[in-house]
Amino acid sequence: MTLSPMLAGLLALIQASSPAAAVPDTTDMLPVAQAITTLMRDHHYDPGELDAPAYRAIEAAMLDLGAQASGRDDFLSGFRAIWTDAPFSHVVLSEARGTAAEMAAHVDTLRIGGGGATLDWRGETAILTVTTMMGQDTIEEINAAYAEIAALGAEALVIDLRENGGGAFAVLPLVRHVLAEPLEAGIFVSQPWNAAHDRAPTAADIAETPSWEGWSLRSFWQAVQANALTPIRFEPVTENRFDGPVYVLVSETTASAAEMAADALKASGRATLIGEVTAGEMLSQTVFDLPEGLQLWLPIADYFSVAHGRIEGAGVTPDIRSEADLADDVAFGLIDEG
Structure with a gap:
């Protein structure tokens, strides 16, 4: 899925408030893919949509990507490609800049610098x-x-x-x-x-x-x-x-x-x-922490x-x-x- 202007701006502004953590690359991204599917099942607004063929195909592709990705960068780019033609919006995988709780605490005081x-x-x-x-x-x-x-x-x-x-x-x-x-x-x-x-x-x-x-x-x-x-x-x-x-x-x-x-x-x-x-x-989407210094925004x-x-x-x-x-x-x- 293409990153919407809203999500791109929100991520950039919140992430700018804290320095990027140095996270080593890894060849084992399957736990991340599994965590994503679990978070989806636990928090997505409509469990029925997750049982539809469109999402089932994406879920299988994510797990396959997790098993085959050579590292975080490979997994991130592959994830974005998988979600290009998605059954619903507001799904974004990003690198963490602070915990999900810290980002949630910050969002209500967010200032974009004027001109909105x-x-x-x-x-x-x-x-x-x-x-x-x-x-x-x-x-x-x-x-x-x-x-x-x-x-x-x-x-x-x-x-x-x-x-x-x-x-x-x-x-x-x-x-x-x-x-x-x-x-x-x-x-x-x-x-x-x-x-x-x-x-x-x-x-x-x-x-x-x-x-x-x-x-x-x-x-x-x-x-x-x-x-x-x-x-x-x-x-x-x-x-x-x-x-x-x-x-x-x-x-x-x-x-x-x-x-x-x-x-x-x-x-x-x-x-x-x-x-x-x-x-x-x-x-409406919110953010959840994932392994390997990543975060998932889901609806x-x-x-x-x-x-x-x-x-x-x-x-x-x-x-x-x-x-x-x-x-x-x-x-x-x-x-x-x-």
């Missing part, structure tokens, strides 16, 4: 470009952008998610600032649910389950592994809310948490989505939109389809028409 969200203007139209959902500084930039939008009295807002590969909870302020009323956006579905049910949760199931309100990635990872269902609800802000027309630009590389944002904005009725069907890579929860169903493998369909690089022209044309 930028605000520009075209006349009375605000253009908020958000290239990642990671970073406390991205959250700060989104909040500051909405404050400027309110202060200057924008007549329309364009939110550009075309290069956004996802991340974490910068999705929260991005969505909340345009809502007129609370939105039951979707629900994360974890292994306890899928082990006991052969169906997706219904509206009644969602209504009976309290919404998750932590908005910490570390506590979220804990919640989705412990709970069968984890509903997501967005509440409107009380200050700097934008009530004018909203246009959201999306592309086939808009992924993960950015797809959650696009779906929520569409479902709220507050935004018109323009561009391409999004990536369809909407799972621990699936996501179902209340309005549009499962996003993984399907993506979010725009209201107006266009080539990604023309989506802004379409949005400005609609704004100019009034």
Whole structure:
């Protein structure tokens, strides 16, 4: 599987916080392959998917690779090749830079160095470009952008998610600032649910389950592994809310948490989505330690939109389809028409 921009960025930023450990190469990678298959069975969001032929073939190939790989580098490259055409997203094998517990503790304080969200203007139209959902500084930039939008009295807002590969909870302020009323956006579905049910949760199931309100990635990872269902609800802000027309630009590389944002904005009725069907890579993953100084990121929860169903493998369909690089022209044309 190709490493998504979200996962690549998250790994790079977290790993940069501690020096790489010197780990000798080894010719015995079979224990690593066996540990990977065990972690998948223990933590993957849907045991049924692991019994399907597509995953069974990958599992057999991983074990064969473990038996034949000449060392870590050979195993890493082989693993990535095996997962190029995968039955589900958010599986990454990486070298460890600190333990999984240390990485989980660090992720909520992560700062990407700025530039995750930028605000520009075209006349009375605000253009908020958000290239990642990671970073406390991205959250700060989104909040500051909405404050400027309110202060200057924008007549329309364009939110550009075309290069956004996802991340974490910068999705929260991005969505909340345009809502007129609370939105039951979707629900994360974890292994306890899928082990006991052969169906997706219904509206009644969602209504009976309290919404998750932590908005910490570390506590979220804990919640989705412990709970069968984890509903997501967005509440409107009380200050700097934008009530004018909203246009959201999306592309086939808009992924993960950015797809959650696009779906929520569409479902709220507050935004018109323009561009391409999004990536369809909407799972939640966390990291586990492996032997030989490696770590495995695997998906621990699936996501179902209340309005549009499962996003993984399907993506979010725009209201107006266009080539990604023309989506802004379409949005400005609609704004100019009034």
